[in-house]
Amino acid sequence: MIRESTLHPDSAAFRETVPAGEYFLKVVKAGETLRILDLEGNQAADTLFYNAHNPAERYSAVDTIREQGNVYLTAGSKLMSSENNVMLEITADTCGRHDTLGGACAAESNTTRYALEKKCMHACRDSWLVAVTKHEELGMSKRDITHNINFFMNVPVTPEGGLTFADGISDAGKYVELRAVMDVLVMISNCPQLNNPCNAYNPTPIEVLVWN
Numbered sequence: 709m710i711r712e713s714t715l716h717p718d719s720a721a722f723r724e725t726v727p728a729g730e731y732f733l734k735v736v737k738a739g740e741t742l743r744i745l746d747l748e749g750n751q752a753a754d755t756l757f758y759n760a761h762n763p764a765e766r767y768s769a770v771d772t773i774r775e776q777g778n779v780y781l782t783a784g785s786k787l788m789s790s791e792n793n794v795m796l797e798i799t800a801d802t803c804g805r806h807d808t809l810g811g812a813c814a815a816e817s818n819t820t821r822y823a824l825e826k827k828c829m830h831a832c833r834d835s836w837l838v839a840v841t842k843h844e845e846l847g848m849s850k851r852d853i854t855h856n857i858n859f860f861m862n863v864p865v866t867p868e869g870g871l872t873f874a875d876g877i878s879d880a881g882k883y884v885e886l887r888a889v890m891d892v893l894v895m896i897s898n899c900p901q902l903n904n905p906c907n908a909y910n911p912t913p914i915e916v917l918v919w920n
């Protein structure tokens with residue numbers, strides 16, 4: 709569902725550009741609004757959310773899908789935690805659909821999906837592992853890297869029940885906006901994927917904005 713935001717970028721309290729292949733880590737407080745902006749189009753922002761005070765409680769794709777009765781995420785979607793609490797709500801969306809089924813790219817999936825020689829290519833899972841390794845204060849490790857959302861990624865479910873990684877439906881300047889319902893730690897991998905049509909084989913930067 710397309711729903712435009714009423715917030716102006718000039719009034720944002722925080723703005724940061726995240727190059728493809730980099731991670732982004734920030735606590736967004738309850739009541740604050742987070743925007744992820746697809747600067748050049750057809751990019752994938754692979755995102756994990758945690759309760760900022762207890763990372764054992766984290767975004768749960770299965771709870772979110774069950775509660776909303778829809779496999780796709782868009783404006784109006786409430787993102788549920790593993791404790792079945794609402795973590796964030798999508799309040800604006802100019803892309804219209806985001807994936808939470810496809811998972812993040814990893815050395816393993818690059819190998820099985822594309823080719824054995826792709827094993828050593830940088831992947832989203834690597835970016836998250838770098839993030840938790842460099843930030844020991846979070847007390848997180850490999851075991852905390854679980855379900856994610858692929859913002860801007862188009863992964864339709866086929867009539868046979870399969871998944872297809874299809875051409876992206878996002879475009880330059882499209883964004884998704886989320887209002888935090890609890891204090892959340894946001895961990896984004898701006899996807900470095902070179903083998904996937906979702907980002908037109910061309911990883912590009914995103915911008916992250918936060919309004920108090």
Ligand SMILES: [Zn+2]
Nearest residue numbers: 813832899901
């Ligand atoms: Zn990726």
